[in-house]
Amino acid sequence: MEPLWAGLVLLVILFILLCSGLWVAFSLLGVGVAGLALFTQAPVGQAMATTIWGSSNSWALAALPMFIWMGEILFRTRLSEDMFRGLSPWLTRLPGRLLHVNILGCAIFAAVSGSSAATAATIGRMTIPELHKRGYHPLMSIGTLAGSGTLGLLIPPSIILIVYGVATDQSIARLFIAGVFPGLMLVVLFMGYVILWSLLHPEGVPGEKEKPSWRERLVALKFLAPVTLLIMAIIGSIYAGLASPTEAAALGVVFSLILSWLSGSLNRESFLAALMGAVRTSAMIAFILAGAAFLTVAMGFTGIPRELAAWIGGMHLSPYALIAALTVFFIVMGMFLDGISVVVLTTSVIIPMVEQAGLDLIWFGIYIVLVVEMAQITPPVGFNLFVLQGLTGRDILTIARAALPFFLLLCIGVVLIVLFPEIATWLPSRMGAH
Amino acid sequence: AATWDMPTPYGDKTFHTVNIRQFAKDVEQATGGKLKINVHSAGSLIKHPEIKNAVRRGLVPIGEVLMSRLSNEDPVFAVDSIPFLATNYDEARKLWEASRPVIEKKLKQQGLMLLFAVPWPPQGIYAKKEIRSLDDMKGLKMRAYNAATETLAKLAGAVPTQVEVPDIPTAFSTGRVDAMITSPSTGANSKAWDFVKYFHHTQAWLPKNMVIVNAKAFAKLPADVQKAVKDAAKKAEVRGWEMSKKETADKIAILKKNGMVIVTPTPELMAGLKKIGEQMTADWAKKAGADGEAILKAYRGQ
Amino acid sequence: MLRKGLDWLYAASGAASAVFLILICGIVSIQIGLRALDNLIYLISGTRYGLMIPSAAEISGFFLAAASFLALAYTLRHGGHIRVNLIIRNLKGPARRMTEIFSLAVAFLLTAFFAWNVLWMVVDSWQFHEVSYGIVPVPLWIPQSSMLIGLVILAIALLDDLIVVMRGGDPSYRRHEEAEAAQASEEALAEEIEREV
Numbered sequence A: 001m002e003p004l005w006a007g008l009v010l011l012v013i014l015f016i017l018l019c020s021g022l023w024v025a026f027s028l029l030g031v032g033v034a035g036l037a038l039f040t041q042a043p044v045g046q047a048m049a050t051t052i053w054g055s056s057n058s059w060a061l062a063a064l065p066m067f068i069w070m071g072e073i074l075f076r077t078r079l080s081e082d083m084f085r086g087l088s089p090w091l092t093r094l095p096g097r098l099l100h101v102n103i104l105g106c107a108i109f110a111a112v113s114g115s116s117a118a119t120a121a122t123i124g125r126m127t128i129p130e131l132h133k134r135g136y137h138p139l140m141s142i143g144t145l146a147g148s149g150t151l152g153l154l155i156p157p158s159i160i161l162i163v164y165g166v167a168t169d170q171s172i173a174r175l176f177i178a179g180v181f182p183g184l185m186l187v188v189l190f191m192g193y194v195i196l197w198s199l200l201h202p203e204g205v206p207g208e209k210e211k212p213s214w215r216e217r218l219v220a221l222k223f224l225a226p227v228t229l230l231i232m233a234i235i236g237s238i239y240a241g242l243a244s245p246t247e248a249a250a251l252g253v254v255f256s257l258i259l260s261w262l263s264g265s266l267n268r269e270s271f272l273a274a275l276m277g278a279v280r281t282s283a284m285i286a287f288i289l290a291g292a293a294f295l296t297v298a299m300g301f302t303g304i305p306r307e308l309a310a311w312i313g314g315m316h317l318s319p320y321a322l323i324a325a326l327t328v329f330f331i332v333m334g335m336f337l338d339g340i341s342v343v344v345l346t347t348s349v350i351i352p353m354v355e356q357a358g359l360d361l362i363w364f365g366i367y368i369v370l371v372v373e374m375a376q377i378t379p380p381v382g383f384n385l386f387v388l389q390g391l392t393g394r395d396i397l398t399i400a401r402a403a404l405p406f407f408l409l410l411c412i413g414v415v416l417i418v419l420f421p422e423i424a425t426w427l428p429s430r431m432g433a434h
Numbered sequence B: 001a002a003t004w005d006m007p008t009p010y011g012d013k014t015f016h017t018v019n020i021r022q023f024a025k026d027v028e029q030a031t032g033g034k035l036k037i038n039v040h041s042a043g044s045l046i047k048h049p050e051i052k053n054a055v056r057r058g059l060v061p062i063g064e065v066l067m068s069r070l071s072n073e074d075p076v077f078a079v080d081s082i083p084f085l086a087t088n089y090d091e092a093r094k095l096w097e098a099s100r101p102v103i104e105k106k107l108k109q110q111g112l113m114l115l116f117a118v119p120w121p122p123q124g125i126y127a128k129k130e131i132r133s134l135d136d137m138k139g140l141k142m143r144a145y146n147a148a149t150e151t152l153a154k155l156a157g158a159v160p161t162q163v164e165v166p167d168i169p170t171a172f173s174t175g176r177v178d179a180m181i182t183s184p185s186t187g188a189n190s191k192a193w194d195f196v197k198y199f200h201h202t203q204a205w206l207p208k209n210m211v212i213v214n215a216k217a218f219a220k221l222p223a224d225v226q227k228a229v230k231d232a233a234k235k236a237e238v239r240g241w242e243m244s245k246k247e248t249a250d251k252i253a254i255l256k257k258n259g260m261v262i263v264t265p266t267p268e269l270m271a272g273l274k275k276i277g278e279q280m281t282a283d284w285a286k287k288a289g290a291d292g293e294a295i296l297k298a299y300r301g302q
Numbered sequence C: 001m002l003r004k005g006l007d008w009l010y011a012a013s014g015a016a017s018a019v020f021l022i023l024i025c026g027i028v029s030i031q032i033g034l035r036a037l038d039n040l041i042y043l044i045s046g047t048r049y050g051l052m053i054p055s056a057a058e059i060s061g062f063f064l065a066a067a068s069f070l071a072l073a074y075t076l077r078h079g080g081h082i083r084v085n086l087i088i089r090n091l092k093g094p095a096r097r098m099t100e101i102f103s104l105a106v107a108f109l110l111t112a113f114f115a116w117n118v119l120w121m122v123v124d125s126w127q128f129h130e131v132s133y134g135i136v137p138v139p140l141w142i143p144q145s146s147m148l149i150g151l152v153i154l155a156i157a158l159l160d161d162l163i164v165v166m167r168g169g170d171p172s173y174r175r176h177e178e179a180e181a182a183q184a185s186e187e188a189l190a191e192e193i194e195r196e197v
């Protein structure tokens, strides 16, 4: 099989470049160049300029730096400290305590942000330092964040569901609705795991103040007011018809600045520090996205992903076997390409197989999101891992290790929606016609 | 044997894509595999805004693009998007015959060659409430995505509103937009009944997708292959127009089946809209200069 | 003198990028504000004016490209671009220097190649009067130039560091990377993992 060999050659090149310490974005660009030059007749330089320009001037991506900036501003206020102070008396009985803030914070923020990188970056900027300070196990605080950041894709709005809906002519509204229950299912799975882990590793979760009284709990609530107001204002602006989800990100920055000003932490220095922090993080992610976009196009020209998918189609598998084979395929491809690219490159080949197997396309969209979420946290190319490396300075493999349990939980999520497809299809089926 | 990568903007279920895949198959068969065209649908290889330039610069030899996307470059490309100039398939065909030489000339200046063009079904107004006359459009927030749709909305007394395609369902359900103008195809494919109730079959215009090739890449093909491509293109154009006609009826039926109200526009509304159309035709002719005059003359002379 | 000029260039490009982030936030916020104002006027007077910034989304997209590319060199100097440093961190002396030179050389060549091709894209867009599709026809060579400028500055920054390392010095980003690594205290974490498993 020729595409398989081509793929292996490119993998080896990718590994050499990454291991030599070449920056991730350059490694992706380098593999793209190699792929086009070795296996296609396409003009390499032109492909690079045209496709990277096309993917970099995107309105949909404009939300990303805004959310990152918002996280940087909030990080410099007392907001995250207050948030934890407000929540901790409520979570003393729950094993894992404040680790759940990562999961729930991401789940709530996912209702605003359509991308998992933005979700992980914004929430992580606030929670990671705070959890670290309080002595939570670093691997767990990183892992929960890497895992729950992926909720950004499943809980509507979602960039990947839009891409899938447009490519397959499915209703985006229905896909969004279909993501709600699976999103909650993941929240339950993640929280369940944190509870279990904490019972087994009590030393990983620092003790909070013993048994707070109801009075103390109620008093603590006032610390939650700012963050609640902030989230409600952003979500409210969308539902009031004032802002699109992408636009709401910019409102997030404005509200955060106001909050920071009200709390007295806004000054020239903190403003500039937040802004330049956002500049660096967004440039880092944007450059990797550019590299990934170029690699995607190179893969499109080589035809490797398409032919591998077609090879699966040629096996004429039963529905369950097909899903199993596709899951392995997506996990493997998702290690090296960004998940959305895999979907874009292979829908033309995969959707006919899926239809022939009699699978519902709305359901399949949710399945796709789950496997794309896995791709976000598998090394070497996983955007949540990059975001967390940027946030914590820890090595990507360490972070991937922290995220591994959540990768497995996503696998369980896939099994669950395969066994109980209604988790995804029940809500949209209730939508019906007007 | 040569292999051509062909980026197209729309999904596999869109009839344009189905037609193009058939075209690719025809070419491969007619040339005995000497030319194979790999269709990359839904912007999976090159995204819509970059397709024309990618073909012009030779990054890919062939591609599909919505003709009126180029209207900011040259008003001539907007000829099939002038409201109420050509409002059914026969008129659209006449207009296409009248404009084709000019379009081909303009593309040639960029080193591009036109293979074939296929119209979308006629554009209608999707709205949350029924529109019976221009008065009902007053203050309606109507989606505008380019200069022409902005002018149209303004002239109709509506408020032009910018909404990006993926954001349309959310924009309707949160009230940022009340109406949009597009084809029954796009409406049915995006399940418009999820967020809007009325479809007014105004048949405002029939915009076309065109398939273009890089002239240099085409010249490199052997003569028999060139002929096979041209023949297949001719067949694809005829087939595409038929598919489009059928699509109109089919997709309106789907809209209806899913509970949308299909409104035959009142004479009052049509009179108002046609008047706007006349003004926009005159404006366009002024902008498009001699080429525009020639097209209109040829169109009306037939 | 040259050193000062170069450092100024990197800082200036970072500042320009920041300005574009502010512009995105500004343009979108004004758009939302205008929409809110429009609704308010409608509630009071019953007429809608459709206040909006034409092509706001398209222009924000262009600003995003400018913000991303102009920040590349600045981000490099601050150790902001990430890499897998598990292996190189454990290299010492000449071995470390050789891998660093390899990375910088490859990155420089890729950037130079990239910038060269973007240059031709900009020239081509200019020659063919390419414009954007939305309500306001923006000549594409203008936003595309921001990408070109960013890449040229990145190429300069990479060459700068390459020369420094070849002369036996430390690259600009080393300090930041090490500061972060120290903060993360990888060894301590490794021990924790050992305990865990």
Ligand code: NA
Pocket (backbone or CB within 6 Å): A109, A110, A111, A112, A113, A114, A115, A151, A152, A153, A154, A155, A156, A157, A158
């Ligand atoms: Na989301």
Ligand code: NA
Pocket (backbone or CB within 6 Å): A334, A335, A336, A337, A374, A375, A376, A377, A378, A379, A380, A381, A382, A383
């Ligand atoms: Na991955």
